[in-house]
Amino acid sequence: MTETEPLVYDVVVIGAGPVGENVADRTRAAGLTTAIVESELVGGECSYWACMPSKALLRPVIAQADARHTPGLSHAVSGPLDAAAVLTNRDGFTSHWKDDGQVGWxxxxxxxxxxxxxxxxxxxTVEVTGAGGERRVLTARHAVAVCTGTRAALPGLPGLDAVRPWTSREATSAQSVPGRLVVVGGGVVAVEMATAWQALGSRVTVLVRGAGLLERMEPFAGELVAEAxxxxxxxxxxxxxxxxxxxxxxxxxAVxxxxxxxxxxxxxxxxxxAPxxxxxGLDTVGLKPGSWLEVDDSLRVTGHEWLYAVGDVNHRALLTHQGKYQARIAGAAIAARAANTPGLESGPWGAHAATADHCAVPQVVFTDPEAASVGLTLAEAEQAGHRVRAVDVDLASVAGASLYREGYQxxxxxxxxxxxxIVRGVTFVGPGVGELVHSATVVVAGQVPVSRLWHAVPPYPTISEVWLRLLESYRDS
Structure with a gap:
């Protein structure tokens, strides 16, 4: 085992997934010397075992469903998916689990x-132990950012290790289609992977401990996905x-x-x-190993002025896009503090505050139908003490939806x-609705008054005309 003299940087980032990469990008853009440490593949979970491979598996499923419900086209896609081609395409999206391109970035x-x-x-101080046992010590003048993400949490069932169960990693990287697949869970990973592997030829059984699917969204989201x-x-x-x-x-x-x-x-x-x-080494700075890290809105760990925890590891919003948002905030805050910038913008919606984590988190579930949401559900809004009204619209009533897919639901x-x-939350469920959620995010994050939304005219005939139907329903109810 060898150890070299400590290397000094302005910032040290632990974890080179999309969150750690974005922290490093922002601190480098501010002129701060930055080291980034990674124990696996540069690019992280999203690039190799989550967002990219899962959506590569799901895209042919959705495209086939759209085609089968399009007059004049349905006869051309009557057969099953070419599973081998889908898996090969998925492999390309993961760069065949090689990170050369990410390293170059x-x-x-x-x-x-x-x-x-x-x-x-x-x-x-960060100690890096290489694969051969060599050690390097990195010290940070200004900040250390922990961006190590999460791993799958498995239940404590006796003998589970011997079963070699799939987690999200195996589900997105499998090289063949299992004839029969049991999926345990009712959240996003469970429903997306059940959708993908069922379409690729598996006989899928989904076991849900709760009463339904996608229980963190509006109830009708899980109901429509379950029906499908x-x-x-x-x-x-x-x-x-x-x-x-x-x-x-x-x-x-499974019993x-x-x-x-x-x-x-x-x-x-x-x-x-789990984080x-x-x-x-959390114990070396007075924190509990294996714990989620509590942070303020600038992503600084409570009680540690030099330590930041960004992305999934702080448990605020376990989504890649939200982690990258936090990374931009954290990078800006680190740079401002390093420069002793007066008047750090840490108030709501300031440049150094991740305010959206509290009220405007968007999410898309890429099932068929898709489920997309931002902000609060009705139950969450009422629990928070807001006096609210829920306005519901059947998406099939929108001209663009009937053009998108025959028999649209x-x-x-x-x-x-x-x-x-103002709008506190929006949920869409239906084919193609993932592309609607950003408009909803702008409305919720921008706290746009309903009176102003009347002047945001949706083009006809698109599914986005649902905004007009929602406003009409609110006015007339």
């Missing part, structure tokens, strides 16, 4: 990349828990709390995420605050 912004396990070793999964042939069982799981002669056997025995080739547990902080909901007549 890091080098291009002028940051120094260190491969190995990064661990805090006291205030402003069942219509595609998936076996969906709610109110069901797995009590034991084993692998017998290569076959997975439910009702005593049902389900056999499959693979089993995917999509039952939550990747168990082995990054979908729904939209707008949550209006009755005190100041």
């Amino acid at each position: 890091v080098e291009g912004i002028g940051a120094d990349l260190y491969r190995g396990q990064g661990r805090l070793a006291g205030p402003r 999964l069942a219509g595609a042939g998936a076996d969906l069982r709610t109110g069901t828990s797995v009590k034991s799981v084993s692998r017998e002669n290569g076959t997975v056997v 439910t709390d009702s005593g049902d025995r389900i056999e499959a080739d693979e089993i995917l547990f999509a039952t939550g995420r 990747r902080t168990e082995d990054i 979908g729904r939209a909901r707008m949550i209006v605050d009755l005190e100041d007549e």
Whole structure:
């Protein structure tokens, strides 16, 4: 084992996923010397085992469904998907799990990349242990940013390791289609992967402990997605828990709390995420290993003026785009503090405050139908003490929707605050609605009054005309 003299940087970033990359990009743009440490592939979970491969698997599924519901085209897509071609295309989107391009990007912004396990070793100090045991010590003049993300959280079932279950990583990188797949969970990963693998040829069984799918969204979102999964042939069982799981002669056997025995080739547990902080030296700075890191709106860890926690690791919003947003905020805050900039803009909607985390987080679930939302649900708004009204519209009533897909089914909901007549939240469910959510995000983040929205004219005939239907329903109800 070798160790060199400490290397001094203005900023040290632990984790080179999209969040860590964006922190480094912003600090380098401000002229701060920056080191970035990565123990796996540069580009992180999103590039290789989450956002990119999952959407590459799902895009052919959605395109096929759209074509099958388009008069004059449906006869041309009557056969099954070419699973081998879909998987090959997915491999291309992950760069075949090689990070050369991402490494080139890091080098291009002028940051120094260190491969190995990064661990805090006291205030402003990061120790990097390489694959061969070599050690480097990096010290930061101004800030250390922890951007290590999350990992799949598996339940404590006896013998689970021996079963070799799928997590989101295996589900997005598998090289063949399992004949039978059990999916445990009812959240985003569960429904997206059930949608993809069912369409690629698996016989999918979805086991949901709760009463329905996508329970953090409006209830109708999970209901419409559940109907579609069942219509595609998936076996969906709610109110069901797995009590034991084993692998017998290569076959997975899952036993439910009702005593049902389900056999499959693979089993995917999509039952939550845990912070990747168990082995990054948190104890050396008085923090608990394995914990989520509490931060203020500038993403600075509570009680540590030099330490930042950005992205999933702070548990504010476990979404890549939201983590990148936080990274831009954190990078700006680090640069401003390094320059002793007076009057840090840390108030709501300031340049150094991640205000959107509290009230304007957008999300798209890429199932068929898609589910997209931003801001508060009706239940969340009422729980927060807002006096609100929910306005619902059948998306099939919009001309653009009927053109998009024959027999279109979908729904939209707008949550209006009755005190100041601004929109607190919006949810869309239906084919193609993922492209609507940014307009809703602008409305919610911009706190646009309903009276002004009347002057934002949606083009005809597009699905975005749903905005006019929502305003009319609010006016007339």
